[in-house]
Amino acid sequence: MTQYVGQAMPRYDGIGQVTGTTKYVDDIVLPGMLYAKCLRSPVHKGIIRHLDLSAAERTPGVVGVLTAQDVPGQNIYGASGDQPVFNPDHIRYKGERIAAVVAVDEDTCMEALEKVKLEIEEQEPVFDMFEAMKPGAPIVRPGTTHNLHEYMPGMTTRVIKLGDVEQGFAEADLIIEGRYQTTQQDHAPIEPHVSVAYLDPANRLVIHTVSQCLYFHLSQLVRVFGLPMSQIRYIGGTIGGGFGGKNDIHADHVAGLAALKFRKPVKYRETRREDLRYSGKRGVFVMEYKTGVKKDGRLVANHIKEYHDTGAYGGFSAYATEKCGMFASGPYWIPNILVEAKTIYTNKVVSISMRGFAIINGQSTMEIQMGKIAEALGMDPWELRFINAWRDGDMGASRYIVRGAGALEAMKKAAELAGVQLPAHLMAMSSRRR
Amino acid sequence: MKQQVLTFILNGEEVAVLVTPTETLLDVLRERLQITGPKRGCDDGECGACTVLLDGEPVRSCLTLALTVEGRTVTTVEGLMVKGELDRLQKAFYERGAFQCGFCTPGMLMVAKSLLAKNPNPSRDEIRSYMAGNLCRCGSYEEIIEAIQAVAAGEY
Known part of the structure; x- marks a missing residue:
């Protein structure tokens, strides 16, 4: 096995990629295959008062329609188990799926969708998470009284604590504050979301998926379809890029429901435009830092207030908020850390996982804070980072013991590649000892 | 229609x-x-x-x-294959791993094929400029450029 380490090996499936023979899901075309397109909410927030699909259904070439009533199991999916496949009443974000039209081709689907009569009583939405936290703000989740995620009943702040920040600030020579925001970000894989579903001769539902995590999704899909797991063949493995975006179900529920209802192969795919506008994104984070530091550069306290915009549904956000908070002090030994993190609902598209899974949000803002601290101290930013970088045996915010630390070695390499000559006392430092 | x-x-x-x-x-x-x-x-x-x-x-x-x-x-x-043999560009892309998910590869190969037909020995900048309309979200650009250069240099 070890003979392969350090060797460049051709990919086991690489011949398929370079000859164009690898079958991605959208490359599957089956005899008699139908296509689906979804009716999406044109408003950010509102209540559906009237939905008439009869004219759409009568369009030549249309096989039928799907609404919440056509879900044999529970009309619920998503990492937090709170998203309807088809929203029957309270719209929470623009582009939310309300129904689907199934037809012989996509042009026919689009033609039929134009004939849908949809009346929504529009309500005032809230897009900014700080506005959403104010008293009297529009409520994103019907039946609740506020827009904060509850980690446990009544607990809206996730606290991560190491040492005592107040004591740390008392010891500090200088306290530096900073407020930073990272933006919403789309995964933008070149392959858009797509699914092909059909019933096999044994009456099992076969789904060709672009899922990045088959078993997460299988457990959500059995609930939607009301089928035992043994009745679903969920086939994945070849995807045209995911970057965390395909940790969420985007198409399999719609294709599967259509195949179950119409008993024909069905392809459901989103256009690039639909994907960019309506699919899950990396959510917005706002990080407020208050960092205590000694004159010699040692960090002694870090108080972080973290705000994470989850959009209209929970997605993976509660988990992402925790991960961000745990690592928002960077790879640095700080004996006193307090993170107070909130996950906030707004009328935006759902925040889901994306590369680095929110860790990089907190790490990048901490690095900006480090730059600010170095400036305030009049210290070389390399020196500040070298002094504080994790050594083996240090403790992170959630009380994990650091093993195999490598920040110092990585920085030395970065300096070398950037042509920066570091002073000898920094080059002598090692992650193995302080 | x-x-x-x-x-x-x-x-x-x-x-x-x-x-x-x-x-x-x-x-x-x-x-x-x-x-x-x-x-x-x-x-x-x-x-x-x-x-x-x-x-x-x-x-x-x-x-x-x-x-x-x-x-x-x-x-x-x-x-691109001729008589069951991979094109030189296909070989270079395959052996040098000039892709991750592979979704952009068919497009990349065709543009690279056109480039080498016009300019058998393109510079790095010429490759970058000619390929600018093809996106690789996985970020395999370096390997793609190196694969094209290797073909141009007669390594395949």
Whole structure:
């Protein structure tokens, strides 16, 4: 096995990629295959008062329609188990799926969708998470009284604590504050979301998926379809890029429901435009830092207030908020850390996982804070980072013991590649000892 | 919509297929002929994954109306192999891992093929400039450039 380490090996499936023979899901075309397109909410927030699909259904070439009533199991999916496949009443974000039209081709689907009569009583939405936290703000989740995620009943702040920040600030020579925001970000894989579903001769539902995590999704899909797991063949493995975006179900529920209802192969795919506008994104984070530091550069306290915009549904956000908070002090030994993190609902598209899974949000803002601290101290930013970088045996915010630390070695390499000559006392430092 | 017969040379063979005037070359290749090497990424001329050669010139098949290729020659990634042998570019991309998910690869190969036909020894900047319309979200650009350079240098 070890003979392969350090060797460049051709990919086991690489011949398929370079000859164009690898079958991605959208490359599957089956005899008699139908296509689906979804009716999406044109408003950010509102209540559906009237939905008439009869004219759409009568369009030549249309096989039928799907609404919440056509879900044999529970009309619920998503990492937090709170998203309807088809929203029957309270719209929470623009582009939310309300129904689907199934037809012989996509042009026919689009033609039929134009004939849908949809009346929504529009309500005032809230897009900014700080506005959403104010008293009297529009409520994103019907039946609740506020827009904060509850980690446990009544607990809206996730606290991560190491040492005592107040004591740390008392010891500090200088306290530096900073407020930073990272933006919403789309995964933008070149392959858009797509699914092909059909019933096999044994009456099992076969789904060709672009899922990045088959078993997460299988457990959500059995609930939607009301089928035992043994009745679903969920086939994945070849995807045209995911970057965390395909940790969420985007198409399999719609294709599967259509195949179950119409008993024909069905392809459901989103256009690039639909994907960019309506699919899950990396959510917005706002990080407020208050960092205590000694004159010699040692960090002694870090108080972080973290705000994470989850959009209209929970997605993976509660988990992402925790991960961000745990690592928002960077790879640095700080004996006193307090993170107070909130996950906030707004009328935006759902925040889901994306590369680095929110860790990089907190790490990048901490690095900006480090730059600010170095400036305030009049210290070389390399020196500040070298002094504080994790050594083996240090403790992170959630009380994990650091093993195999490598920040110092990585920085030395970065300096070398950037042509920066570091002073000898920094080059002598090692992650193995302080 | 009224269908018309479209005849063209696809990967060395004449094909005739019924198409409607609004169908793109990508629609016809993928949906009617099941030539699925060219990929539908953006369907909007932005990503380059659908690139094919039309009379030797790279075009975005998603922006090319099918009926405009009447009587012309279309080459897709499926037409790159000659007598069962991989094209030099295919070999270089494969051996050097010039892709991760591989979704952009069919388009990349076709543009690279056109580049080397015009300029057998392109500089790094010339490669970057010529390939600028093809996106690789995985970020395999370095390996792609190196693979093309290796072919140009006669390593394959």
